[in-house]
Amino acid sequence: MSKTDTSEKLMEKIVSLCKRRGFVFQSSEIYGGLGACYDYGPLGVELKNNIKTAWWNAMTREHENIAGIDAAIMMHPKTWEASGHVQSFSDPMIDDKTSKIRYRADHLIEGYIKQLEKKGKTEEAKRVNDEFVKAQNSDDMTKALYELIIKEQIKSPDSGAFNWTEVRQFNLMFSTKLGAVADEAGIVYLRPETAQGIFVNFHTVRESARMKIPFGIAQIGKAFRNEIVKGNFIFRMIEFEQMEMQYFVKPGTQLDAFEMWKEKRMNWHIERLGIKPENLVWYQHEKLAHYADAAFDIKYKFPFGTEEIEGIHSRTDFDLRRHQEYSGKNMMYSDTETKEKYIPYVIETSSGCDRNFLMVLCDAYTEQIEDGEPHVILKLKPELAPVKAGIFPLTKKDGLPEIAEKLYHDLKRYFKVQYDDAGSIGKRYYRQDETGTPFCFTIDYDTLNDQTVTVRYRDTSNQERLNLSQVKAFLTEKLS
């Protein structure tokens, strides 16, 4: 990243590179695009898969007590009542037309009640509060809240104006109809988080994988949120992919597990994704979600601001307890040694795959000024690079292409490699630098004599010679 670049410019450059080189495209672009939806291109899908594999392996392969699943996107509607999403994901919003500021309608009324209490008008506060509770439980909650705001003449906290829009409902869950005949009973939601697919499978996974507490269940999958505020490229999408793990522990031990996972997850970003440590920061939640008793986020210093890429939350036994309540099924764990029975506590590590992808690109993006021209290098960790090596004949004659093609065919079974004979050799190196390919092998005139090739390193432009027969071993070693 060049020091003269403003962060806005940097983001533009990354978006432009993504389009031009086939990392990420706007969805349905020929129809004008669809907001906050993006498609991963040929190189993007490789990079994204590599990130997912790095996560999956670190979680499931390197932890014998973590099992993986892949749950359905659509779940029984009761799931979302139990999880609290039907209630808490449905926000009644109201706009002050004077100041153009938006408020949560329920927060507005709560604020008003508190003000009354402060002024000593306890009786009136109680009356409004009763009406507030009644409005919240009314069949048409948005209308009831609106009528209450109008009736009590609640003014805007910022502008002092009494100039409201109607209360509108912003439910963040997407719904669709199940079955050919659509009726009210058939409404299902696209999951707004992947976690619930893990909770409802708690017993089936535990038994089939023969797990004992403490153990975890890992999952990578799509989730959907009908966001009011979208944007920052792929940072906030309505359809996004989560990589998350729920770790079940004995109540009372959750804080130890919490600390362990905090450390492990931070290290994973630094060691496995190769993110510069100075660009990652911890953020502690002060206002906790309805299910949590401790919550930290890992944030990354994006060009557009320091934003969350992973949450590590102590979810208590909220989810399992609620599922036990709503389903009537026993969600207790029986410890066969101590004969104890309890609902386990949960530590969640939940990371946005698309956000990791964007972070990896931002962190790897490098410009070196050469002869006044910026030379773009994506300094990706070799394991993550979409293409592992470029294979070039120095020129298109004298038998060099034939040797290069043979090398390409020998390697392509094992590594994602690219053959290129178009343009000058410098241009071909440049193309690979821009897409993060860590190594290039060039067949030249020396190859004809001594069977050696040039290996050229992306980050330094340094070159070494290597025997043709050792190229595969070289890549294997560098990528492990």
Added chain:
RNA sequence: GCGGAAGUAACUCAGCUGGUAGAGUCACAGCCUUCCAAGCUGUUGGUCGCGGGUUCGAGUCCCGUCUUCCGCUCCA
């Protein structure tokens, strides 16, 4: 959803007060090329976001609409 800015080739943009589209880059083919974006030739690619209006004539003026970018609540 509200306020501000903008939509012309795959990318970055030009197109002045209306006269039926251009540049550079990229891509592709060929020539050339003995190691870091060289050069030459050619080719592909646009009903100027979409719809309507004014006009003999609209990329350009007017209206609507969609989308994107920047701010306002929440989150992975």
